[in-house]
Amino acid sequence: MQDLQGKRIVVGITGGIAAYKTIELIRLLRKSNAEVRVVLTPAAAQFVTPLTLQAISGNAVSQSLLDPQAELAMGHIELAKWADLVVIAPASADFIARLNAGMANDLLSTICLATASPILLAPAMNQQMFAQSVTQQNLRQLVARGIHTVGPNSGAQACGDVGFGRMSEPTEIYTALCAVVAPRRDLAHLNVVITAGPTREAIDPVRYISNHSSGKMGFALADAFAERGAKVTLIAGPVNLPTPRNVTRIDVVSAQQMYQQAMQSAVENHIFIGCAAVADYRLEQIATQKIKKTADNDELTLKLVKNPDIITNVAQLREKRPFVVGFAAETQNVAEYAKDKLQRKNLDMICANDVSDSALGFNSEHNALQLFWQNGAESLPQDTKRNLSAQLVEKIIARYNQSSVDNR
Structure with a gap:
């Protein structure tokens, strides 16, 4: 496992059944000595609890753009500046669309708009939603703007459908994350x-x-x-x-x-x-x-x-x-x-x-x-x-x- 000592990672979680898998991703990041701050969208809080994520990450979980205490120090700007990387897993079709449109109508999208650090998306959604031309267009445009993606995988989904839309496994997201935040360039001669x-x-x-x-x-x-x-x-x-x-x-x-x-x-x-x-x-x-x-x-x-x-x-x-x-x-x-x-x-x-x-x-x-x-x-x-x-x-x-x- 790669040592991420000193690396500061914001883990954003959007609404989707795959949110439970992000707990394992946070565990892997903590095991590799990264510092982790978790940001939940309102929909994500219906799938995973802030208390669980606080225990796993070792830090308080941020949820609201309008949290009076956090905003005394302009919390969303502080998190955006603090992060060496923002990883969003799962990244829902709705969040991907809002991010591509440049919206900042919740804490996570505001952080993404305010950060100068790399962003990694791990899409997760119904296979038909992923296949829609507008979703594919949103992803292509985000990639063209320098945003990184990993997955999704193909397989059986919670809704019973089968196809591309399953969020990548935590180990896959971790590997992709390491390549972005701490890339190895040891084979540049080959x-x-x-x-x-x-x-x-x-x-x-x-x-x-x-x-x-x-x-x-x-x-x-x-x-x-x-x-x-x-x-x-x-x-x-x-x-x-x-x-x-x-x-x-x-x-x-x-x-x-x-x-x-x-x-x-x-x-x-x-x-x-x-x-x-x-x-x-x-x-x-x-x-x-x-x-x-x-x-x-x-x-x-x-x-x-x-x-x-x-x-x-x-x-x-x-x-x-x-x-x-x-x-x-x-x-x-x-x-x-x-x-x-x-x-x-x-x-x-x-x-x-x-x-x-x-x-x-x-x-x-x-x-x-x-x-x-x-x-x-x-x-x-x-x-x-x-x-x-x-x-x-x-x-x-x-x-x-x-x-x-x-x-x-």
Whole structure:
């Protein structure tokens, strides 16, 4: 856990069932030696009590903009100046809209308007509210103004809906908070290229072959490297994910397009990470018009040819070869297949996961990895992909540094 000794954090809580999770976030901040002041909106006080938050934070809880005692010293201005960071968890759709409009009609929104310190939002709301174009527009505009966000995650919600809108876990918010208030820039000397997501291999103008990769692991890994100062290039297949902050993104569709971009980028980077689920085959001939179903033909034969193996070709580079990390998504014999791939493709390191478990891997917010390298192995137990990526960066850098020593 990062030491936040001397860091002053204002934790704002808005109205939402996820407010109970913020108690754990405050506990993590206090454990890391941060000083915490809690600000409740009137709606938030219906979900968590000031007495509980006072006991956890070690300080009185602020609730009202018009508190006579606090305002004798202009309390809202004092809190705004005191904070090294303002984190709002949960951040409701209503609060996000008011913040974007520049309103200051309660204590928390006034603090946000009056502070010169960074602000981190952890959105939490019904999945349909989050998907609304106005909510997405509000978030985009806030990010464009320099406000940081983390999440939300996808999953079952208290209302019974399933989708994006669950507040990020306290550990995820804590990690994001540390990256803002006490960023590590120790990897600023490194250039890293990461492939992520699926590829699509066209059959005709309206159909394609693909897979279930969401790109979440690759995007989380790009974010984790960038947060520590690395110059990151992300070669992304067709996914519906926002580009991580300070990451250069190159969008591709097919495996051949990804191959061309990867080979060009590989020689310009210190580390190459093949996290994408690249299609092994493509159509030999793509139909120029939509293939029509006929009444007298119950079968359709498609002839496939191999796509170039991106990770193998990068690993075979003779000049300017980067440190090469592969991924292996398997449904059985995970360790056996991963170690075979490590040797056969001449990789420096491989990260294997079992995608037969629906709670992990493709489309999930969580993952677990088995890492292998020459004469070594380590397991990273199940965690959110964000947290797992931060751990994986540490392991990759350790192996990269060791290989640099070995090759001197």
